[in-house]
Amino acid sequence: MVNGDQNRAGPKKKAARGRKKPAAAATGPVDMVQLLTPEGERVSHPEYDVDLSDQQYRDLYRDMVIVRRLDAEGTALQRQGQLGIWASLLGQEAAQIGSGRALAKQDMVFPTYREHGVLWTRDIDPIMPFGLFRGIDLGGWDSRKYRFQMYTIVIGAQSLHATGYAMGITKDGKVGGDDGEAVIAYFGDGASSQGDVNESFVWASVYNAPVVFFCQNNQYAISEPVIRQAKAPLYKRADGFGFPGVRVDGNDVLATLAVTTRAMDNARHGNGPTFIEAYTYRMGAHTTTDDPTRYRDSGEVEAWRAKDPVSRMRTFLERQSIADTDYFDGIDAEAQQHALDLRERVIALPDPEPGAIFDHVYSGGSPLVEREREEFQAYHASFEGSEH
Template identity: 45%
Template sequence: MTDLMSPLLLDQEPAAIDGPMRMVEPDGTLRVDATDARVEPAQLRGFYRDMVLARAFDREAYNLARQGELGLWLSCRGQEAAQVGSIRAVRPDDHVFPSYREHAAAHCRGIGPAEQLTQWRGTAHGGWDPADYRFHITSLVLSTQLLHATGYALGVAADRRTHAGLDEIVLCYFGDGAASQGDANEALNWSAVTNAPIVFFCQNNQWAISTPASLQSRRPLHVRAAGFGLTTTLVDGNDVLAVHTATAAAAARVRAGGPPELIEAITYRMDGHSTSDDPTRYRDTAEVEAWRARDPITRVRLLLDEMDWADGDFHRALEKEATQLAESTRAACIELEAPPLEASFRNTLVEETLQLRAERERFTTWRESFA
C-alpha cells in the first residue's frame, strides 16, 4: 500500500520514481525488504516463460500488421510483467475485462493466436467466446470496459448473496489515458458506492497516444481512486513479482468482502500507440532508452541467472518454443478468411428478419451476376 499523499512525478526520469512497490531491481537483484517474501523458482520461471512467449507473439503480430496482413496492431511490448503478474494472481474462474492491449494476459488465459488476431484481421467482430476463457472480448472504445466490468461485478455480488460459498471477483484492465474518460470515473465511483467485487488494474504506460501522463491529471490515478473510496496500491509495473504480490493481496481482500480496489502499475509502452502511430514525433530517444534499461523480461532473466534458477537447457527450450509460436502465429493469421458478406445480414439481429433476408438474397443475386 502507498502513502496517498506522496506525489508521483511521472514527468521525471524513471530513476526519480521511488514510490511504487518493488521487489526486484532493474538489475535483477532482490530488494532487501523483499528477501523475506517467498519467491518460488518454478513460479518465477513460469512468469518468465509467459512474458517471453507473449513478446514473441506480439512481435510477430506487429510484423504482420506492418506487412499488411492485419489492419492494425497495438503492441504490449514493455508491459508484459504488468499483465502476466496480475492475470496469474487471480483465479481461472474470475472474469477479466481487457481493453485492447492485453495480449499477454489473453495468452495466459489460453487464448490462441488465431483467436487474438481475428478482430485485427477484420474477419469477425470478436475472436472468442468470453464464457470459455472467463475473458471478455477486446474493448476498442476507450474505457467502456470499466462500466461493463462494474455491471458484471454487481451481478456477481447479487449471485454471492444467494449462493453460499461463491466468491468470484472481476479484474478490469485499462490505461492511463482511459482514466480521463467519464466512463472510468463513473465506474470507479459506482463500484465504490455499491461495494462491487472488482479489482481495477491500470497500466500507466506514460502516454495516452501522444499526451504524457503529466498532462492528463494533476494527481496520480491511485490518489484520485482513493477519493472515490477504493483501496489503492501503487506498484512497479515492470516488476512481475511485485505486480503478482500486489494483485494477489488485492484480490484476496476483495474476495473476502472488502471494498473494490485499484492497482496503478507504473510501466512503459515501448512501441507506438498502434502501428498507425509514430512515437518519434512526441517522445525523445533518451526517454525510451531510459525505460529500455528497465525491461521487465531482462529483469527476470537477470534474477534467474543470479540465483541459478534456470539453466541453459531451459533457455534454449524456451527460445525454440518462442520461435515456434511466432511461426504458428503467422500461419494462423494467413489462414484466417473473412466470412461472406451475406453473413452480415444473418448476424445483424439474433434472428434474421424477412426484410434482412430479402436484402441478403438481392445482394447474393447481384454478386453472382458478375460470375
C-alpha cells in the same frame, strides 16, 4: 493501501534451499511497490511479497518471453499486409503476466484491445485476437468458458461493463469466501480521463462491487503524456471514490503478481474495489498506425529500456542460479516456434463470406435485416464476371 490479510499477498510455496534473502527495503519510489529492481535484485516490501518455487519463477519468465515474441509477430504481420492494425504490448509484459497469473479460474476479465499477455494466461489460443485485427471476425473465443470478455475498442467502456458484472456477482451471492468470484478491468492511463471509467468508480464504490481496476500507466495516451492528463499520481484518485489505490512497478512481474493477488482476494471476500496503477512504459507505438518518434525522444525510450521487464527477470534467475544458458536458449527456441506456427495459421485464415455480416445481428432474426441481406446479395452478384 489494500485491506486484507497480508499472508494473501501471493502464492506461498516453500523456498528452495540456499535462496538469497531479499534486501531490507525496496529501491524504487516510496509510493511504488517493488520486489525486483531494474538490476534484477530481489528486494522486500513491508506489505507485499511472493514466495514461489523455482519452477514458478521460471514459468513467469517463460510467459513473458513467449508473449513478447508473439506480439512481435503481430507487428510483423501487420507490416506485411496480413493484419489491418496491431496494438503492441511491448514493455508491458510484466504488468500483464503478473496480473494475469494472479487471477483465480472463476474470476472474470474485461480487457482493452492490448491484453494479449492476460489472454495467454487464460489459456486462450493466441490466434483468437488475430481474426479481429485481420478484419474477418469480432474475436472468436467463448468468454464464459475462458472467463475473458471480448477485446473492447471503445476506450474505457469495459470499466462500466466490468462494474455491472461485479455488481451482479454480489446480487448472486458469489462473494464472501475463498471460492468467491471477482472481476478485473484493464485500461490505460488515457482511459482514466474518460467519463465511463470515473462513473464506474462511483458505482463500484457505492455498491462495494468486487472489481479491481487495473490501469497500465504506460505514460502515453496515444501521443499525449500522462503529465498532461493528471498532476497527481493516478492511483491516488481512488481516495476520492472511497476505496484503496496502490501503485506498483509495472515492469516488475513479482510485485505485480503480489499486488494483484491481494486485491483480487480482497474483492472475492466482499471487501470491495481496488485501483491498481501499474507504472510501466509503452516501448513501441500505440498501434501500427502511430509514429511515436513525433512526440517522444529516443533518450526517454532508452532510459526505460534499462528497466525492461524481461531482462530484469532473466537477471534475477541468473543471480539466484534458478536457470542457466541452456534453459534460456530453450525458451527462446520455444517462443520462436510459437511465432512461426502462429504466422502460418494467421495467413491461412479464410476470408468470411461477404453476406455473413448479417448472420448475427439479431438472435431471432429481423425482417429488416433480411431485406438488407437480399439487397446486398443482389448488389454483390452484379459484379460476378466483371473485371473490375
